[in-house]
Amino acid sequence: MPPFGRLETLDEAVREQAYQWRGHLYEVESGLPGPGRLGPVRACFDPDSTTVGQRIEAKSRQLQRAGFKASVATVRRMRVRWISEGLWGLVPRQRSASELGRADPVLVATVREVLGHNERRSRSRGWKSRMRKEVGWRLEEREELGLPGFKMPPPSTFNKLLSALEDKGLRDKNMAQRRSWFSRPAPPFTPTIVLRPGERVLFDSTPVDVLVVLDDGTLARPEMTVALDVATRCVLGMVLRVAGTAAVDAAVLLAQAVTPLVMRPGWGEELRMAHANVPFERLLSVDERLAEAAARPVIVPETVVIDQGRVFISESFLGACESLGISVQPVPPANGPAKGHVERQFGSLNSQLFQFLPGYVGSHVGERGQDAEREACLTLPQLQDIIEEFLITGWHRRKHDGLRHPLLPKQALTPLEMWAALVAVTGHVPLPLSLDDHVELLQTRWHPITDHGIRFDYRTYDDEALNGFRGQDSGVEAKQGQWEVHWNPYDLSRIWVRLPSGFVPVPWIHAGEVALPFTHHTWQHIRRVVKRRDGYEDHEAKLARALDDLLRRVSRLHTQATKAERRVVAKSRANQHLAVPPAALDALGSPGIQFTLAGAGAALDEDDETVPDEDDELLDTDPQPGCPGASVRDDTLQEDPSWL
Template identity: 40%
Template sequence: MVAVTGVGPVPPHGMLDGLPAEAVERALWWERHVVEVLDGRPPDSPPEAAPRPEFDPGRWSLTRREQAKAAELAAAGHRVSAATVKRRRQRYQARGVVGLVDHRIDRKTAAFGRVDERVAAAMTTAIGETTDASSRTAGFVLWRTEQLLIGADPPVVLPSRRTLYRLFGRLAHGQHVTGSARARRSLAARPDGPFSAVTVTAPGELMQVDSTPFDVLVRLDDGVTGRVELTGMVDVATRTVTAAVLRPTTKAADVAVLLARSVTPEPMRPGRAQALAMSRSVLPHRRLLAIDERFEYAAARPVIVPDTIVCDHGKVFMSRAFRASCRFLGISLQPAHEATPTDKGHIERTLGSVASLFAQFVAGYAGSTADRRGRGLVDGPLWSLPELQDLLDEWIVAGWQNRPHDGLRDPLSPGRMFTPNEKYSALLEASGHVPVTLTGDDYIELLPARWHAVNAYGIRLNHRTYDAEALGPLRRQPSGVKEKKDLWEVHHDPYDVSRIWVRDPAGGWITAFWTQLHRTPVPFGELAWDHARAGLPTSTEREIADAVASLLDRAHRGPATRPAAPARERTVVARTRATSPPAPPGNSPVEATATSEADTQVTATAKVIPLPLFDPFAEAGRRG
């Protein structure tokens, strides 16, 4: 192998992007002269050009060529000595064109400026004390810093008030010290290292369950107004909401019902658009129907039997009833760490999305906090609890399951997103991907450069998240490159999504891998996407969109006018009736249709086709 002759390493052009234009122009001017000293020809000379006699490497030594260059520059009006040319040449050979930049311009801002390190340490301690405390102002943190420095030996001379405020802004950056206490505690509960993710490659492999107050006022029994709780379960692999129930107060029995609804098909109900049927969806209806006849009249919502369920330490999830139900179905129950909502972030975000995508359109929406609540909600049209539950079930089938999800992007085409139903269908035809190892600093320098922030979870690039242990000191910290808004230089290979490279403060490279790289097999590329979309007519997509629009319009208008609310003393009785176990539903949608027709005095009859009863032992056998 013939060695390639050259002068210096691959130019780190990304670092030049963060410097003033005058400094870059001066460095490139010096590069032209240094290259001529080293090779005898300027860098833009044609290959057949001969070196000038005074810079010919075949005739003169390197020292004589440096002296000749110094004389030439001095004659042109530049006060340059041979020693200066030598230093420039050595720096260029060591660091490339970056070594020719004026070090006074390239110097990064110190972490704390000229402030005494003891002052910074005391303020860091004061900021740390605010994690579990009530939110206070920056002035309190400065006062607490002064208190911590009393009695220091030798005494500490505090800088000016303005300097202390600047130091506070740097140390408290991104920690919500003077903001929301809940956000501050959530940030403190995050792990210090890279965020880890459990490998999930199949529906039901990992599911999460949680409860939260539902931000809608409802009319309970006899017209009493009250708030309810939403308890939901989400599948991590497909983001499918397998079940969601509304109850005035969530109990262990309600969670057990939630589990039962997750593992059984949801029947089509009277009045729903036929576009919401499983037979009209992207779900593999025929294949599922061959396994379970109950899918013949099912709605377009996947039936997923959990392998593992992650929950918090709430009483309803730690109850004997819920644990017994999971043990009965062979489900592993995994409690999250206490006060660590990040252990079940998917369900936390999903329940928040229900509020923004559905609840705010419903009549009686009360907002998440008292300062967001409107007036006169009690006097307006409000849904009853069963009616609101029916609207929620219909919205999950029509809206959520057919809405593209940001967490279900195609890895090779991140601009395209799967819906939960499409992802469920695509996972049946999953394929794998073999990464190609990339090494070499010179090759990294040639890759495209971008500027990004290093967040707590890593770096977000093209809808993918990259992270590494070595990024710890850089998280939520400014890079010092003011021209790039304190962002960090990132190089990436457009044809290899497995990793990126981040330039550290010392000029080296930190390799950050794609956090989902270990997820194999998963659907990749056009094959999985087209398979999920196959068989879904365009007319069905329009019908689904129309069904969602109609649903939100009905939810916003509210029910028909109802009588005024009764006296306060009937509230307890109404809540007790609302929390009583509901009557078992009909065996099939045909029965429900017949009942509805009877209520409207329609004499037509229908054939009753009962669905088989739910058998948990049979379900466990099918899962195995």
């Protein structure tokens, strides 16, 4: 069959010429003037009295008398093309010059190799002169090894060759887009079908494009970690941090997913689960916790999809998933499309919520307004409450084009409606977590129980509950008989030790000497400032006194503390406002004075990037109220409101 689609792309004159040749060749073959045309057969084209060669010669003479340059060889060649390729074979063929020209094959192979090497290394984009240098170095290496080389072309010729070999679809893309392109698996792609709530839950983190005000007046850009259910598009949990999400914060998301969100003071009655479009009475009969719950679905994940971030591949998070019977599915590094649903949700939060808040800075510096820093006025707890309220009132009640019921394929559903439709089929099995379950989410360490108690990080924890176990073997051979210890980096005043009877809280021996709550973030700052010149006990007591002095100075009068000290305490206090399920407050909570529930955190290493230093990227601009916003972006560049 001739490619009729390609024929439509040709000029009218070219198509008409092909049709004319077809009529002439049809007469050579059958004697008739054209397909479907009847008429007398001329004697020179009569198949019964002439041969094919005679008819071809007659057609050549006829075309030449009509003014066409058609020799016998030309007619014969066109006949062969028509028989083998049909009408498309009669289209004039133009020779197309190769983009590579007469370039040396060895040179072409070397340039391809250098291009691929740079893409795999994800190097920053440079100039073509760098590529020419690298190709020249490869040429020198080949000459040293005695391999056949090539002659380096002039810069202009090399630049043309490089442009011909480079992927044209990636020339205008930035490095992040290029990394995403090269990290994706080879097509074809198969869409993942999810049919149950919790069958596939995506975990991911992203910086929030809104500046928050810390206690000392400095500004910081928090990081948000969410858990998104693919089947219903429901956000099951959200954690906000100013110093970066830690391992236990990801584990706390699991607790939020399986625990109802309790109504906050000031929230309207319409935000309750009882007023949502869900089978509330049936759900309440199997899960009494929903009586005072807000309209956020409660879903037990079956499989969580994570990236290669250290937060999600940490022992704390993987151990929490294992204890809850949840499978973990990692995605390839730097592969955003593998978590496309949650990545798109981040973009929707920007367009539907964040751009309306004071202190919005845009996704990159080029979008930032001149007065964004002076507009910032929200604290981290306030931003957390705004996001959670928006998720309930806006996100979960907004129709998504990607959510369709099999019986109503033309009707888009909201995440709450989709959850109600699916939970009516799959059912709801509550998973209440006890205090011990929440302790399991904390960071784990292994230490011996000595006569002094348990010591680590220049803190000593001791209690009468450890009597009878001092110097004893725990029976865990893989840990050389040490005891399992869980600790909360947002509340270092106590730890939990797993004894044969269960978890037992053990206080810090100097907890009474520190008047105000503190975190691991603050403790690491004190450890760097106070150098050890005494024994362990004296140095620990000196650290406790220095910590109490710092907290008192920062709390009473800011001018008595240095800029770095105010920033350390401000970050710590901001992270104490993270919301956790009420049942976890005793284990995961912080003793800080605050309105919202305290947060849970992860252990921080000695070289933790969240520990402030001279290069800490915090804005020290004092916030000022009410400044005009930045210029308005064109909404046509945003996503379609119905993006799913």
